[in-house]
Amino acid sequence: MRGPRPLFLITLVLLALLGWLQYRLWFGVGGQRQVGALSEQVDKQKAANTDLQERNDALAAEVRDLKDPSSGGAAIEERARDEFGLIKPGETFYRVVDDRPKPAAPAPAEAEAE
Known part of the structure; x- marks a missing residue:
């Protein structure tokens, strides 16, 4: 009965190591x-x-x-x-002013209610 016990422990240690490495790969520092x-x-x-x-x-x-x-x-x-x-010098400046009133923007409270 002495033969299978060390193999089982080695397998268990290797699986634990694999799990720890996978965790580090996906979730650890510098992981995915x-x-x-x-x-x-x-x-x-x-x-x-x-x-x-x-x-x-x-x-x-x-x-x-x-x-x-x-x-x-x-x-x-x-x-x-x-x-x-x-x-x-010698030029004449003309400013064109648009007499049409600008449409009023909705108040912020009204815009949020919609």
């Missing part, structure tokens, strides 16, 4: 759940980085246009007109 969550965070950060890179590229192009002496200051003039409402 954590890897999935980190992958999702990486994907979100890559999307944010792409958006920010596009914004940086647009700003860099605008800076190049503003610094470019060959444009004759057209980019600077355009920006001054759009952002500050500046006009050249």
Whole structure:
């Protein structure tokens, strides 16, 4: 009766070890759940980085246009007109005002009730 007992203990120890390793793989630190969550965070950060890179590229192009002496200051003039409402000497400024009333937006309390 001495033969099967050590084999049973070895099998039991190996099964316990396998169970512990499986638990660590799926639920432990660095396990599948954590890897999935980190992958999702990486994907979100890559999307944010792409958006920010596009914004940086647009700003860099605008800076190049503003610094470019060959444009004759057209980019600077355009920006001054759009952002500050500046006009050249001798020009006449006209403002077109829409007399139609804007439709009233529903109050926040009414929007939540719907």
